[in-house]
Amino acid sequence: MNATIATMTTIRGACKRWTVIAGAFLLASCGGSIDSNTAVPASIMQVMQKPAYKSASWSMLVVDLESGQVIYDLDSNSQMFIASVRKVFSTGNALNALGAQHKFVTPVYRQGSVAPNGTLNGNLILVASGDLTMGGRANPDGTIALTDFDHNEANSLGNAVLSAPDPLAGYNALAAQVAAAGITTINGNVVIDDRLFEPFNFRGEFDVRPIFVNDDLVDVTLSQSAEGAAVPFDWRPKSAAFSVQSTLKTGSATSTLAIGLDPEPPQCIGAPNCVATVSGTVPTGYVPILTNAYPLIRTFRVSEPSNYARTIFIEALARSGVTVTAAPVAANPAQLLPAKGSYSSAQQVAQLTSAPYAQHVRYVNKISYNIGADVTLMQFGLAHNGSTTMAGSLAAEQSELSTVFNISPAQYHFIDGSGGGETTANGKAVVAMLRGMSAKPAFTPYFNSMPVLGVDGSLATVTNFEADSTLAGARGQVHAKTGTYVAENPAAPGMPLLKGQALAGYIDAKSGRRIVFFLTVNNVPITGIPDVLTVFQDEGTIAAMLWKMQ
Structure with missing residues (x-):
């Protein structure tokens, strides 16, 4: 077949035409050759x-x-919106810098002495390491549990499948170690040391810190009910830090699916009686999107991660038989922290060790975990040159892409580690990164991610x-x-x-x-x-x- 498509194509860039020769479309710029x-x-x-x-x-x-x-x-050669394909850069660089077998260690230290009766007269401090899961997605074989429809996108996609492991498993393990160290009472406070990197804002929702509980989300599970009845609901994790109530009802078959979350995100975490409401209607006979079956999942954002983690840890300590005299629901008392780097190994009473870093990268890429990708960029910055800011980590990455992968800054525009907003790159930059990674020691876990x-x-x-x-x-x-x-x-x-x-x-x-x-x-x-x-x-x-x- 010999024909020419005379109309202008929608391909971004200069004027182009398509010519069909032997069944193949051949591209040429106007006035140029095929x-x-x-x-x-x-x-x-x-x-x-x-x-x-x-x-x-x-x-x-x-x-x-x-x-x-x-x-x-x-x-x-044209700059195009690539969204989360941007993660091939952030995860690749971080995997090269830290290594596939790197593990994050989250320690707990005591300040003060422990009396013979087990009373710690001082504070207990959990030092955040940037561990994305804190044991909350740990499978029995040590891998990180994933689902095809992750809860991180439940609100935007309309549903999710929750992973099976206990999201509080890591905090429970730390608390058990504190108890095993002979501490029965903390006559002081519990503090989260979240100074690993400077907090950064995630897409206008909240400031991300290096401490996580359930991916900074509270999951709401909605079940099926008859027309006119209240929709059965539950949530996890259960904590005095944040609770959920619901007025959601099942409407007629012709009603509209309308699920309201108020407030979202909640700003009260760290204050007593922090409660949010699920409201609206679910039509009778509604079939949940993506899964085609109940439960239906929605999430509330944990807008104050350090406050929330502190309460979660205090509650885990209580379950292990450790009494804390300080109020469990309060703002994280960061003013009580000692100078950075001043902790003594003799004061350590517990630690949580993460899955290998290859598992973290797999988690980020398989389900396109945006917060995880942003933290991954921060982890790269820390490993590369000690950078503790998003801007510093982006600059470190730019240097790495230029010197190691021969990718010019003119070939991309990155604003974070995950591909948010007006993130662009051209095809040559993306392919250069993918090809460059194939020669790195970490290529196999990168490929498998x-x-x-x-x-x-x-x-x-x-x-x-x-x-x-x-x-x-x-x-x-x-x-x-x-x-x-x-x-x-x-x-x-x-x-x-x-x-x-x-x-x-x-x-x-x-x-x-x-x-x-x-x-x-x-x-x-x-x-x-x-x-x-x-x-x-x-x-x-x-x-x-x-x-x-x-």
Whole structure:
């Protein structure tokens, strides 16, 4: 077939045209020549040119991992919104700096002497290490428990599946060690030392600190009930620091799903009687999104992590038989902390050791844990040059990308470690990072941390490609990071716009070779989450096509 598409394409960048030769779409700038070596196959272009993408912009770069040969190149020099694909940079650098086997140790120290009757006349201090899970996601085999629909995105996606381990397990273990050290009463206070790095604001919600309980979330579990009845509910963790009440009811089959969380985020954590309310209606016969079954999950943000962790630890001590004379619900008394670095090993009474760092990176990438990625960047900054601020860690990363991976700052715009807001990069920068990581000692855990097409993580449910039997073999052969950025559509106020849906990683192709790829579409008008999931499926199909072709 010989034809020329005369209309302007929606590819971001300069004027371009597509020419169809022997069934392949070949890209050329207006007035330029056609580069047949990087032609984008017609089957892929048919996906990119669906009506839903008529006003959107695509970019793609596909490279042979070993040789660096460019296979397909679609506008790879243009800065595009990449959202959480940004995590391939932050997790890769941190994994290189700390090592896959690094473990975080969270110690507990006593200040003052312990009387023969077990009374500590002084304070007990838990020194936060930046351990993302604090034992709250620990599987029996030492791995970090994950689900395909993580609670960190429950409110934005509309549901989640909670991990099975006790979110308070680490605090209980520390408390048991304190009791085993002979302390029965703390005649003083309990303090969280959260000075590892400077607090940073997470997307306008709260200030992140290096101490965590249940990922800084309180999970609310909603069950099914009959029309007109109250919706049964529960929450975890249970603590005097924060509780939940509900007026949520089951409405008629024609009612609207409307679940209100008030206040969200709660600002009262650290004060007595901190309570939030779940309200609204759930239609009779409603089938929860994502899981197609109850329970339905919503979350409240723990807006004061140190205050919350202090209460949780005091309550864990009580369960271990240790009495604390100080009020359990109060602001964390940071003014009682000694000088940084002044702790003595002789004063240590407990410690919690994390899973290996490879597990933390797996957690961040598989479920696209945003706070975890931001903390990962801070961990890199600390390891790289002792940086304790977000700005300092970003600067340290910029130096690393330039000197180690030969990636210029002009190729990306990062504002945090997770891909928030107007995060951009071009395809060449992303592919350079992915290829560069393949030569690092930590490559295997890095590779294994990526979601797998049709198997796990954020790609677990991307399976529509299997409708084509010739693509079904791609299941399990694509290890890639996803990224989603949704904002208000300026052309249609009140409506959402998928500003970026990106996918990047590795494909073990049908031919036997491994390829590296970057793919993103920007500025897709949508009406809601179902449209985002459709774009997810289309990008998964393109990845499966790449598996088949190469």
